Amino acid sequence: MAGKGVKAGHDAIEAFGAPFAGPGEAEWRALVAKVLNGAPFDKLVSKTYDGITFGPLSQRATSTGFRPLRGDRGVWRVMTRIDHADPAEANRQALADLEGGATGLHLVMAGSAGAHGFGLESDAALQTLAGVDLAGAALEIDAGADGARLAAELAAFVERANIDPSRTRIGFGVDPIGAAALTGETPPDAGQLAASLGNLATTVAGPGFHGPLCVADARIVHQAGGSEAQEIAYALSTALAYLRALEAAGLSLERARDMIGFRLAVDADEFFSIGKLRALRTLWAGIESACGLEPKPAHIHAETAWRMMTRRDPWVNVLRATVATFSAAVGGADAISVLPLTQTLGLPDATARRLARNVQLVLLDESNLGRVEDPAAGAGAFEDISAALCAKSWSLFQDIEHGGGIAGALRSGTLKDAIADVQARRAAGIARRQEPITGTSEFASVQEADIKVLTPLSAQDSWKRGNGLAAIRLAEPFEHLRERADAFKRTTGAFPKIFLANLGPVAAFSARATWARNVFEAGGIEALACDGLATPEAAAKAFAQSGARLACICSSDAIYAEQAVACARALKKAGARWIGLAGRPGELEAALREAGISGFAFAGCDAVSTLGEALDHTAAD
Structure with missing residues (x-):
């Protein structure tokens, strides 16, 4: 009787919804194509380290084979x-x-x-x-x-x-x-x-x-x-x-x-x-x-x-x-x-x-x-x-x-x-922030409150075994950067700082400056923002007053074409030990590097390598 009741309920729901025919996959794909705006549909398809592809939409399954149920019926x-x-x-x-x-x-x-x-x-x-x-x-x-x-x-x-x-x-x-x-x-x-x-x-x-x-x-x-x-x-x-x-x-x-x-x-x-x-x-x-x-x-x-x-x-x-x-x-x-x-x-x-x-x-x-x-x-x-x-x-x-x-x-x-092969590929994705870790590689904060434990565990995880299948954690590369920043603070009293040289109006630099702050603070480098700077000379003066040792130029591609090279030279002359640029350099890369740019921070870059290089330049004199 219970089975008949369930079937009757399903039939009633289907009958109620019959006049309201929903869109099919074709209609859904048409709407998605508009959002993609020319990009291939595969952009929405993920691929695991096993090579398994996983798309955004799957058909309802109808097979009734083996059911992988819990060994003991009821709750776990x-x-x-x-x-x-x-x-x-x-x-x-x-x-x-x-x-x-x-x-x-x-x-x-x-x-x-x-x-x-x-x-x-x-x-x-x-x-x-x-x-x-x-x-x-x-x-x-x-x-x-x-x-x-x-x-x-x-x-x-x-x-x-x-x-x-x-x-x-x-x-x-x-x-x-x-x-x-x-x-x-x-x-x-x-x-x-x-x-x-x-x-x-x-x-x-x-x-x-x-x-x-x-x-x-x-x-x-x-x-x-x-x-x-x-x-x-x-x-x-x-x-x-x-x-x-x-x-x-x-x-x-x-x-x-x-x-x-x-x-x-x-x-x-x-x-x-x-x-x-x-x-x-x-x-x-x-x-x-x-x-x-x-x-x-x-x-x-x-x-x-x-x-x-x-x-x-x-x-x-x-x-x-x-x-x-x-x-x-x-x-x-x-x-x-x-x-x-x-x-x-x-x-x-x-x-x-x-x-x-x-x-x-x-x-x-x-x-x-x-x-x-x-x-x-x-x-x-x-x-x-x-x-x-x-x-x-x-x-x-x-x-x-x-x-x-x-x-x-x-x-x-x-x-x-x-x-090890899978882990190497996984580590590359972590370093490029393609597999974001909230609170560590994404939305990190250099100011964290202490949290209590009964017995501290060394950050070096010295108990790990060297010859067998040693345990890792995905966050470790970014945590090692943070440990370097913490060591700098213990020596100097403050975290390493990077000056964000924001060129032009707010609309030109806001997105890249926000993104750059997120990246650098994932490495324990405190980002110092400023209002829009009109000239490279103004950027150099603001940098000198900030007390930072590192700098990163943030703005639009159009302003980069006009001022990035001059700004890099001005920042270098003002004493910047390491200068980055938020975004891809494109055709300007050679000129930017010659002017003193050391690294480029953009979506998909090796953030661990970039941050490590920046920290290398924070060492005391």
Whole structure:
């Protein structure tokens, strides 16, 4: 009866809208063509680092195939990150977060993929669980290299507490392949995996624990700068290696499959984060079917991405985390962890932890995101992206398998090289501000209020591993520029300054001056504006009075043709150590450089290089 009611409702809506025929794609394209004004339609089409094209309009999907649903029906588990090295303080945080609305604990061990400079020591990890009801609170373990021992100790802990293992929800997080990928050490071969995981499956998972023993952790690829398809391919190949090892150890395929889960990073790219979760579940179901198994929804633990976090204007991290959490929820994650906004600055305090927890609670309790199993189903854009990711990821997965599986790809370095290639292209886009980072490369402020953390983290991130898949953050190149500017301020008492030599009337310089201010302050260089200057001599005089060491000429192309060369010479004579020009130089480049212009700031330029060169000229005499 319910189904008939829904159909009747749809029919009524279609009947009501029938007289009001909407425009079709042809009409829409005609309107877009007017806006483009001769520019090609491809200007509206984006292309990912996997080569997947993504346009502005997709057709409504009508297929009714496999649905990549959440493993546990209902809402996701709200996980809270526990990474304080003091087990007593970690326990206090865990109990406070559970009381505050979290439904699970994400225990992060020192040296694990998610540690980022902090984490629990494995010999004290169980002390953090004092007073925690493991029959009610879920656990996700970021285990690191010591995962097998920790898993065995945790199972024994549950037994001593007289808790029925079947009532727990523990993701033990054993990931020897991931541990090798992080450190660059030789990954275990098939025989070693079978021996270690087989024994562990008997002693740990045998008593009836619900929750995966092993995890295929694709965060490792994401935080190294990899693409979405590389993440999925890595996760599939790692999971398949664990499936083969557990079967070789004597477990049935069905039992082995149930012992494997996934961990993914979700970032502020809503469309591809949702598509990534859906594609992974779809492809894993295909592997299950190929093994003769009836597909079951894969267990996925999602964490908001380290790669997208910034040290500058960290409050924007709350917005990024909100989009990422929304994406994980809509994509069907079973458990979600949110990095607190100050995670890149140090060990988060209670305020940062509360905000991270409440991001999930608001989306869960007020936005009701857990009420629909697959909200993206049928939406053309999401279905197209999911399908494209499936195709590309499967191709990369097959390449890995043909090359000897994930262990072979790690031993040969082919995976690391492929990820490095993507990251190099990504870094070029960041440097050119084609991938803007709000608060860092865009809309940065040189005047930032301090924000508290329990234990500061060095800006140099000295804990990073050199030989494995080292974690990066996209904002780092601009943050390094800001660190140089901060060092200048500590020495001189003020930030480095650049004088914006605005030539002509306001209409001539306003747009470029505003744009230039945005660029230079992204490098920690304070921009000093002025009213319109009528002559190069006036610009030189105003520069000398400003106290700046750097200058940038801002105006229209017409005024550049008349005054830019003379203005550059006048500024150089007045003592400017570095002179830039806002805009492309065109045919004037040779004359401008000869007159003293050192760099050109325009949309698409290498802003990191330009800013670095400008800072080079701020050094004290």
